[in-house]
Amino acid sequence: TMNFNTTYYWKIVAWDNHGESAASPIWSFTTEIIPQNHPPDIPSNPDPLNHATGVDVIGIILNWTGGDPDPGDTLTYRLFIVRNHHGMIYSIPKPYYLGNQSFNLTVNWQIWVKDNHGVWAESPWWCFTTRGNNSPSEPVITGTVNGEAGTEYEYVFVSIDPDNDNVYYYIDWGDNTHEDWFGSYNSGEEATTVHSWEEGTYIVKIKAKDVYGAESDWGYLDVTMPVNQHQSSQSKYQQIIRNFICGVLHNIGGGR
Known part of the structure; x- marks a missing residue:
């Protein structure tokens, strides 16, 4: 293993079986400079949009634009989130499934990102508000x-x-x-x-x-x-019978 940013000198000497030798000129080379690590890109372009209102409460997904200028660097994300005055910190994948939320809820959130060299970058704070829920109309x-x-x-x-x-x-x-x-x-x-x-x-x-x-x-x-109608017909028939019987009884009584 060679050191970074170091110049090395070398030459070749050859001998034959009669003991005669010959030497090359002295050559040199310099190893690469220690690669400079750059911070990850600052997270941007939040989804939901910053200050968005009326966001649906079902299956909310947080997403953003992120990356790193150094090829091969791996990134770890951390979410800072405040809901109803309660803050939480999560190590998360990108994008992040936040899930179902309550109505009329304001969510403040921020993304921190770290590369595999331990260098951090952070987004600004973003926020969105979920929609309200209205009652159906009178049926x-x-x-x-x-x-x-x-x-x-x-x-x-x-x-x-x-x-x-x-x-x-x-x-x-x-x-x-x-x-x-x-x-x-x-x-x-x-x-x-x-x-x-x-x-x-x-x-x-x-x-x-x-x-x-x-x-x-x-x-x-x-x-x-x-x-x-059936009940009505029955009632009318019964009334006729009652009237007939009453009439007969009245006549009998009068005959006495």
């Missing part, structure tokens, strides 16, 4: 409002989510029965279901919630179910 429910008791009717309902999130529905039919959260449906997609009632007047209530649990106000529909 609109349409369908038969006057019908026959015991007959199933179809009802259509729809809610729009301002964030275009999928929605679930809960229905209170007003007759001590309900349909628990079911779905999910696309925002603005019409959903249908059927129901029947006994005779009476009912207030149907329906509510929507998005996939993150934000609930809408109640939507309402008044429904009235009179007796069905």
